[in-house]
Amino acid sequence: MFIIIGKIVYLLIWLFLLFNLVFPYPKPANVVAYIALASFAIVHGLQAWLLSSTLSSQEKQQDRFKVLRMFIFGVFEVLSWKQKNTKS
Template structure:
C-alpha cells in the first residue's frame, strides 16, 4: 500500500514538473520547477543507470520496462520488487 501511494505521488510530481515545460508557471515558481525537474532527472537517471549496469543481457530482455519504471518511480519501484520477492 505504501509503495502504491509513493508511486502515485511520484507520478503527480512528474506531471506537475513536466507541465511547466508546456505552460510555464509564473516567474519564481517556474525556476523552482526547472531546478526540481533537473534534479529528478539526474537522480532518477543515476538510479536507472546503476540498475542497468547490474542487469545481465538476459534480464534486460526478460523485462524491458524495468529500467523505465525505475527511472519514473525511483526507490518505490525497488521497494515493490522487495515486497513481491517476500510474497513468493
C-alpha cells in the same frame, strides 16, 4: 498500500514538473520547477543507470521496461520488487 501511494505521488510530481515545460508557471516558480525537474531527472537517471548496469542481458531481455519504471518511480519501484520477492 504504501508503495502504491508513493508511486502515485511520484507520478504526480513528474506531471507537475513536466506541466511547467508546456505551460510555464509565474516567474519565480518556474525557475524552481526547472531546477527541481533537472535534479529529479538526474537522480532518477542515476538510479536507472545503476540498475541497468547491474542487470544481466537475460534480465534485460525479460523485462524491457524495468529501467524505465525505475526512472519514473525511483525507490518505490525497488520496494515493490523487494515485496514481490519476499511474497514468493
